[in-house]
Amino acid sequence: MLQHAVAALAFVAGSSARLQTLRPPCTPLDVASPYQSTWSCADNLFDESPRFWTGELLEMVGLMQVDSKTFRFMGVNNVAATPVQKELQVAPTSTTYVFEAAGVRLTLSFVTPATDLDMDIVMASRPVTHLTFDVVSVDGSPHNVQVYFDSPAFGVVNNKSEVVTWSRPESTSLAVMQIGSKEQHLLGAQTDLINWGYSMIAAPAQQAGLHTVMHSAEECQAAFAAGKYTQLKDDESGPRAASDRRPVLSVAWDFGKLQPEQASMRTMMLALNQVMSIRFFGTEMPPLWLHHWDSAVDMLEASHQRRDGDVARASMFDKELIENLTVAGGTKYATLASLAYRQVTGGTQAVWNPVKEEPWVFMKEISSDGDVSTVDVIFPAFPMFHYLYPEYFRLIMVPLLVYGANETKQYGMDIPYNKAWAPHHLGTWPICDLPANKQEDMPVEESADMLIMIAGLHKVQGSLDYLSAYWPMLDSWADFIVSSLPDPGNQLCTDDFEGPSPHNTNLAAKGIVGLEAYAQVLDANGDAARAEKYRQAAFGFVGQWEAMGRDGDHYRIQFNLPGTWSMKYNLLWQKVLGLKAFPQDVFDREAAYYQTKLETCGVPLDNRHLYTKTDWSLWTASIGTQDQFEAIVNGMFKFANTTTSRVPFSDWYDVSTCEAKGFRARPVQGGLFAKMLVNAGNHLTVYA
Numbered sequence: 001m002l003q004h005a006v007a008a009l010a011f012v013a014g015s016s017a018r019l020q021t022l023r024p025p026c027t028p029l030d031v032a033s034p035y036q037s038t039w040s041c042a043d044n045l046f047d048e049s050p051r052f053w054t055g056e057l058l059e060m061v062g063l064m065q066v067d068s069k070t071f072r073f074m075g076v077n078n079v080a081a082t083p084v085q086k087e088l089q090v091a092p093t094s095t096t097y098v099f100e101a102a103g104v105r106l107t108l109s110f111v112t113p114a115t116d117l118d119m120d121i122v123m124a125s126r127p128v129t130h131l132t133f134d135v136v137s138v139d140g141s142p143h144n145v146q147v148y149f150d151s152p153a154f155g156v157v158n159n160k161s162e163v164v165t166w167s168r169p170e171s172t173s174l175a176v177m178q179i180g181s182k183e184q185h186l187l188g189a190q191t192d193l194i195n196w197g198y199s200m201i202a203a204p205a206q207q208a209g210l211h212t213v214m215h216s217a218e219e220c221q222a223a224f225a226a227g228k229y230t231q232l233k234d235d236e237s238g239p240r241a242a243s244d245r246r247p248v249l250s251v252a253w254d255f256g257k258l259q260p261e262q263a264s265m266r267t268m269m270l271a272l273n274q275v276m277s278i279r280f281f282g283t284e285m286p287p288l289w290l291h292h293w294d295s296a297v298d299m300l301e302a303s304h305q306r307r308d309g310d311v312a313r314a315s316m317f318d319k320e321l322i323e324n325l326t327v328a329g330g331t332k333y334a335t336l337a338s339l340a341y342r343q344v345t346g347g348t349q350a351v352w353n354p355v356k357e358e359p360w361v362f363m364k365e366i367s368s369d370g371d372v373s374t375v376d377v378i379f380p381a382f383p384m385f386h387y388l389y390p391e392y393f394r395l396i397m398v399p400l401l402v403y404g405a406n407e408t409k410q411y412g413m414d415i416p417y418n419k420a421w422a423p424h425h426l427g428t429w430p431i432c433d434l435p436a437n438k439q440e441d442m443p444v445e446e447s448a449d450m451l452i453m454i455a456g457l458h459k460v461q462g463s464l465d466y467l468s469a470y471w472p473m474l475d476s477w478a479d480f481i482v483s484s485l486p487d488p489g490n491q492l493c494t495d496d497f498e499g500p501s502p503h504n505t506n507l508a509a510k511g512i513v514g515l516e517a518y519a520q521v522l523d524a525n526g527d528a529a530r531a532e533k534y535r536q537a538a539f540g541f542v543g544q545w546e547a548m549g550r551d552g553d554h555y556r557i558q559f560n561l562p563g564t565w566s567m568k569y570n571l572l573w574q575k576v577l578g579l580k581a582f583p584q585d586v587f588d589r590e591a592a593y594y595q596t597k598l599e600t601c602g603v604p605l606d607n608r609h610l611y612t613k614t615d616w617s618l619w620t621a622s623i624g625t626q627d628q629f630e631a632i633v634n635g636m637f638k639f640a641n642t643t644t645s646r647v648p649f650s651d652w653y654d655v656s657t658c659e660a661k662g663f664r665a666r667p668v669q670g671g672l673f674a675k676m677l678v679n680a681g682n683h684l685t686v687y688a
C-alpha cells in the first residue's frame with residue numbers, strides 16, 4: 001500500500017506549488033507518443049511489471065543492492081525483497097518515486113521534457129525520457145550501493161514470438177544499446193504496438209561504475225544479484241524471439257561506498273527510434289527529430305548535452321503550470337490536469353512532411369479505434385493546446401484541411417473528398433488513406449468542431465494565412481450547418497458510444513456556436529457581409545433552440561423527449577470566444593441543474609446512463625460558478641484516486657460505481673484544461 005497518510009498535500013520539489021496526494025489509476029513512466037507509452041498500473045512500482053497503455057506487460061525490471069542484499073524496486077522477477085515506496089508524485093512532465101531500503105533512499109524520476117511544443121517543436125518532440133537515480137544513505141551508516149535497470153523488446157514487437165536483434169550503435173559520449181524486430185517492416189502493422197524501429201537505452205559513458213550488457217534477462221539479473229554483473233558480456237549468439245530467454249538491454253552502476261548523508265546520482269535515457277511514423281496518402285513521413293538529426297545516436301548525444309537544462313526547464317514549467325492550475329481550479333484540479341499532461345502530448349506524433357517541407361502533427365484516437373486525427377477527438381483535446389500550444393495544434397488541423405480540400409494527389413494517392421461537411425478522420429494509425437465513402441460521417445459535429453477550433457486558434461494566434469486556400473470549403477461547411485438547423489435530425493454526434501441520439505439539443509447548440517464562431521473569423525478576415533449572414537443565422541436559431549429544448553428548469557437531451565436532460569458542453573466555446581448568441585440564463589440554468597445530478601464521482605453525461613466523460617464534465621463545470629466547478633472536480637478526483645479500473649486515466653466512467661466503462665490513455669483528457677480558457681488568468685494574447 002502507498003503511504004497515503006503521510007501528507008494530503010505534497011510540495012513539488014523546490015517550490016511552493018503543491019499537488020494533492022493521488023493514487024493514479026496508472027502512473028506515466030515513459031509516455032512520449034502513441035508507440036512510446038509505458039505506465040505502472042499498480043500502487044507500488046514493484047507490484048507488477050510496467051505496462052504498455054493497452055495493458056500488455058513490458059517486463060522491465062529495476063533492482064538495487066545495498067551491502068550485498070538485493071531489492072526489487074520496479075517490475076517483477078524472482079527477487080523477493082522490495083524497498084518501501086515512500087512517495088509518488090506525478091507532475092506534468094515528470095514522475096518521481098522515493099524508495100527506502102536498508103538505510104538507503106533511492107529517488108527515481110522519469111522526465112519527458114515535452115514542454116516547448118510551439119517555440120521549439122523539434123526539441124520538444126524528441127522521443128526521449130530521462131531517468132535519474134539519486135541515492136543517499138539516510139541511517140547514519142556507510143553503505144555499498146549498486147543500481148540496475150533493464151528493458152526487453154516487448155515494446156517494439158506485436159507478438160512476443162517475433163525475432164529481434166540487438167546491437168550497440170557507436171557513440172563517443174554515450175553507451176548506447178538498441179533492440180528491435182529483425183524484419184523491420186516499416187509501417188507494416190496497423191496495431192497499437194509498433195513492430196519496427198528500435199527501443200534504445202543510452203547512458204553517459206563517463207559515469208563512475210557504469211556497466212551495460214545485452215543478454216537474457218535471467219543472466220543479467222542473476223549476475224547483478226550475485227555481484228558478478230561487471231563480468232558479464234553481451235550475448236552475441238544472434239537474433240531470437242523476443243520471449244526466448246528474453247533478451248534485454250541492461251545497465252547498472254556501482255555507486256561504491258556511500259558515506260552517511262552522502263548523495264550520489266546517475267542518469268540514463270530511454271528512447272524509441274520509430275524510423276518512420278506515418279504514411280499520408282502515399283507519402284512516408286519520418287518522425288520530426290529524424291529530419292533534424294542524421295541518426296538516433298546524434299539525437300541522443302545532443303539530448304545528453306542538453307540534459308541538465310532540459311530537466312531544469314521541465315521542472316520550472318511543471319511548477320508554473322501547477323501554480324496556474326491551482327489558482328484557477330484548486331489543488332485537486334491541478335493534480336488531475338498534471339496526470340493528464342503527458343497522456344495528451346503522448347497522444348500525438350510530430351513528423352516531417354517531405355512534400356511541403358514543413359512539420360506536421362497527428363493525434364491518435366488511442367484505445368477507441370486507433371483512427372488518425374479524428375476531428376471529434378482532437379476537439380475535446382483542444383483546450384490544453386489552446387492554452388499552451390496553439391501552433392502545435394494548428395499542425396494537427398492542416399492535414400485535415402488538406403484532405404477535405406482534395407489535395408492528396410501531390411502525396412501519391414488522389415482521393416477526392418466530395419462531401420459538404422468536414423471529414424471525420426484520416427485513416428487508421430499509422431496509415432492515412434481513407435476514401436470519402438469509408439468515412440464515419442458526423443456532419444454537423446465535425447463541421448462545427450472545425451469552425452470552432454479555427455476560431456479558437458485565431459483568438460490566440462491572430463493569423464488566418466493558413467486558411468487562404470480553404471475559404472470556399474469552410475463556407476460549404478457553414479452552409480451545411482445552416483441547412484441542418486434548427487434540428488439536426490438523425491445525425492451521429494461524438495457520444496455515439498451511448499447509442500444514437502437524433503434531434504440532439506447539444507449538437508444543435510454546437511452548430512449555433514460554430515456559426516457564430518465562423519462569423520468571428522470572417523470578420524477578422526475583413527468579410528463583414530458573410531460574417532453577418534452566419535451571425536444572423538446563429539442568433540436566429542437560438543429562439544427555436546430555446547422553444548424546442550427547454551424543459552422547465554433545464555434543457556432536454558433531444559428536442560422530442562420531454563423529461564430528459566444532458567450536459568450542454570458545446571456552450572463552453574461561447575464563453576471562450578466571447579460570443580453572444582445564447583443568453584446568460586441558459587448557462588446559469590444548466591450549470592445549476594447539473595448540480596442536482598451529482599453522484600459519488602461526478603455528474604452523468606445525460607439521463608440515459610450513469611456514465612460520464614471527463615472532458616465534457618470539465619467543459620460544463622467550467623461554465624458554472626467556482627463552487628459548481630469544484631463539486632464536479634471533487635467527484636472526478638475521487639474517481640481517479642479510488643477506481644479499481646487500473647488503466648491509464650479513462651475519460652469514460654460510471655459516476656456511481658466509479659469504475660471505467662471503456663476508453664483509456666486517450667488524449668481527449670486535454671479537455672480538462674477548459675477551466676484555463678474561461679478564467680481571467682488566461683495568459684495568452686487575445687487578438688479578437
Ligand SMILES: *[C@@H]1O[C@H](CO)[C@@H](O)[C@H](O)[C@H]1NC(C)=O
Pocket residue numbers: 159160161162
Ligand atoms: C506470433 O508469431 C508467431 C511466429 O511468427 C506465429 O506463429 C503466431 O501465430 C503469432 N501469434 C499471433 C497471436 O499473432
Ligand SMILES: *[C@@H]1O[C@H](CO)[C@@H](O)[C@H](O)[C@H]1NC(C)=O
Pocket residue numbers: 317320321324681682683
Ligand atoms: C502561468 O501564468 C503566467 C501568468 O499568467 C504566465 O505568464 C505563464 O506563461 C503561465 N505558465 C504556464 C506554464 O501555464
Ligand SMILES: *[C@@H]1O[C@H](CO)[C@@H](O)[C@H](O)[C@H]1NC(C)=O
Pocket residue numbers: 404405406416417418419473
Ligand atoms: C473535391 O472534389 C469533389 C469531386 O471529386 C468535389 O465534389 C468537391 O467539391 C471538391 N472539394 C473541394 C473542397 O474542392
